[in-house]
Amino acid sequence: MLMNKMRKQGRKIDEISVGERLVLTEKVEDKDLLLYLGLTNDANPLYIQHDYASRTPMKQPLIPPVMLIGIITSAVSKYLPGPGSMIRSQQVSFPNPAYHYAKLEFEFEVLKVIEEDHLIVIGLNGKDDQDNVVIEGTMDVCPPHSFEPMAGRMLDNF
Template identity: 55%
Template structure:
């Protein structure tokens, strides 16, 4: 159960410095695609039909761009800045497709820290197993806010 458990929050804006990097690798498996397609009800033949995709310049089914964006947002929520953070804007390009069963390596780098407006900016570059760039972008993130302790009995009457 998620409610009632204390969770460690990610790093605060004043704990992050320009130049920090994070690298993650992810293999896009069939289960990932099926979960996305089932959840989104997206039946784009370019994502699932080999006969259709083989007649396009892509030659075979590709991974939906939004699924890769989900991997990016997950990395931000888990690692940099971590739990409690929130993406406020993003500019992401997909210069080459990612194919089914492909590997993606994402490199995040902190390029701006703005403690006054409480945000950081991350640059992102993603490459496939052939080291082709498949993702580039910048994401503006609001790191978790510093919380102040609430006296344990302050909310007893609610």
């Protein structure tokens, strides 16, 4: 990664409208789960051990809820509003478990644009391929701020 190369910023608050939507499809693979478990040192057998999970009411391994949160926060950073955004708060619930190998569809919708607070409210809903809701909630997001290009004032001291 180039450290001093400026990345393109996401959309500014005046470029975002109530009702905008984003739909994202993800599939969590074994490699993703292993990376998460290794990174967090989470040893919950319900997340990785098929034989253990088969003896529980879940019957199969689950995707850790924190991974679902990672997917939604990544969508904010990449797409809505995009690079330079900051999540101020999030309220989420997990009505149903998300199982390994399920294809997940996430829907995001801009519910409010509050320009005086430089804040947008995004509603989110994630479903598995059986149409079960696995995550739902809202996020308060601060879109990227506008700033003057570095070259714009470069020679002011001379």
